[in-house]
Amino acid sequence: MNKLIYLDNAATTQMHKEVLDAMIPYFTEYYGNPSAIYTFAGDAKKAVDEARKTLAAGIGAAPEEIYFTGGGSESDNWALKAAAEAYAEKGKHIITSKIEHHAILHTAEYLEKNGYRVTYLDVDENGLINPDELRAAIRPDTILISIMAANNEIGTIEPLEEIGVITKENGILFHTDAVQAFGHIPIDVDKMHIDMLSASAHKLGGPKGIGMLYIRKGVKIRSFIHGGAQERQRRAGTHNVPGIAGFGRAAQLAFDDMEKRSSYEAELRDYMIERILTEIPYSRLNGDRTDRLPNNANFCFRFIEGESLLILLDQNGICASSGSACTSGSLDPSHVLLAIGLPHEIAHGSLRLTISEKTTREEIDFTVDKIKEIVERLRNMSPLYEDFIKKQK
Numbered sequence: 001m002n003k004l005i006y007l008d009n010a011a012t013t014q015m016h017k018e019v020l021d022a023m024i025p026y027f028t029e030y031y032g033n034p035s036a037i038y039t040f041a042g043d044a045k046k047a048v049d050e051a052r053k054t055l056a057a058g059i060g061a062a063p064e065e066i067y068f069t070g071g072g073s074e075s076d077n078w079a080l081k082a083a084a085e086a087y088a089e090k091g092k093h094i095i096t097s098k099i100e101h102h103a104i105l106h107t108a109e110y111l112e113k114n115g116y117r118v119t120y121l122d123v124d125e126n127g128l129i130n131p132d133e134l135r136a137a138i139r140p141d142t143i144l145i146s147i148m149a150a151n152n153e154i155g156t157i158e159p160l161e162e163i164g165v166i167t168k169e170n171g172i173l174f175h176t177d178a179v180q181a182f183g184h185i186p187i188d189v190d191k192m193h194i195d196m197l198s199a200s201a202h203k204l205g206g207p208k209g210i211g212m213l214y215i216r217k218g219v220k221i222r223s224f225i226h227g228g229a230q231e232r233q234r235r236a237g238t239h240n241v242p243g244i245a246g247f248g249r250a251a252q253l254a255f256d257d258m259e260k261r262s263s264y265e266a267e268l269r270d271y272m273i274e275r276i277l278t279e280i281p282y283s284r285l286n287g288d289r290t291d292r293l294p295n296n297a298n299f300c301f302r303f304i305e306g307e308s309l310l311i312l313l314d315q316n317g318i319c320a321s322s323g324s325a326c327t328s329g330s331l332d333p334s335h336v337l338l339a340i341g342l343p344h345e346i347a348h349g350s351l352r353l354t355i356s357e358k359t360t361r362e363e364i365d366f367t368v369d370k371i372k373e374i375v376e377r378l379r380n381m382s383p384l385y386e387d388f389i390k391k392q393k
């Protein structure tokens with residue numbers, strides 16, 4: 001097999017051809033500024049309105065509750081910083097979890113430096129937060145709870161509805177970073193009592209640099225980007241019309257075939273998990289076996305350095321990751337793997353494989369065969385493994 005095998009869809013996805021087709025006219029023909037009055041800008045404005053409708057419908061929201069941003073990180077920053085500011089009179093306490101994306105964690109740390117208190121909830125060995133612990137962490141001055149919909153490293157899906165009920169009972173805002181979940185698993189903002197939700201186009205076959213923040217009607221929130229009156233005066237800046245059109249198209253495709261796609265992916269994922277766990281000794285699956293994104297698998301192989309494994313896979317044309325794209329290049333173990341209780345030496349050696357509807361069984365077979373070969377080769381060079389095997393005998 002000479003072709004590229006792309007198994008890093010949690011980092012970003014290949015844009016669908018239909019999405020590119022939907023974008024091109026707004027670069028070339030309909031390049032008007034959607035805020036302009038003249039008729040020529042009408043097509044651009046229409047594209048923005050249509051995309052807003054599609055995105056809203058996908059999560060049971062109203063179009064005027066969707067605000068376009070420059071991506072998931074911006075949406076997360078906006079939700080936390082602006083809500084913290086808007087509700088500061090009520091209190092300065094925020095609750096989140098230890099396994100959030102850095103766009104949340106680093107924003108929370110920034111708020112801590114500015115006089116806010118943050119509780120970082122523990123998760124269990126599969127990465128699930130405990131609703132009772134969430135309840136117990138609530139204080140009279142708690143203003144915001146931000147818990148991700150699904151984890152980007154280990155794929156664990158959090159109990160959103162349960163969390164939503166708790167936040168609602170206590171009159172606290174609920175934000176969820178749904179960047180990995182949006183368009184991949186069903187989300188209903190009313191049923192789950194979600195007040196704010198972050199999503200990003202490039203994680204579902206759309207373009208990079210465009211995202212959204214859903215903000216429930218009635219939520220007080222400050223503008224994040226000051227300037228023009230775009231986005232109901234809450235997020236200034238000329239609309240990224242091609243990006244928005246692409247986001248809308250990608251979301252439409254994702255919602256239309258969600259059931260079919262997720263069952264295909266889940267079956268392939270389970271096949272891969274089964275093969276790896278049975279054929280490679282001392283391997284473990286990280287994350288929940290069932291409350292898990294259909295496209296995510298994450299493994300640890302004892303006695304193996306994650307980096308070496310990734311480099312050798314790359315030499316075979318296989319794109320994989322050791323967890324989050326943001327931490328690769330640094331040698332820190334994953335904060336997510338540490339939070340699920342793995343010791344440092346094991347948290348270093350993880351492998352994340354995230355598939356798409358384009359991934360084939362042949363690609364998975366080739367990949368698993370290669371992993372098997374490489375793990376065996378690396379272990380044969382490892383004095384630690386040699387000692388371990390001697391002691392087993």
Ligand SMILES: *Cc1c(COP(=O)(O)O)cnc(C)c1O
Pocket residue numbers: 010011070071072073074076101103148150151152177178179180200201202203209211
């Ligand atoms: C990718 C990702 C982000 C960041 O989104 P960008 O659009 O790349 O800024 C935030 N949260 C999660 C869970 C992600 O997977």
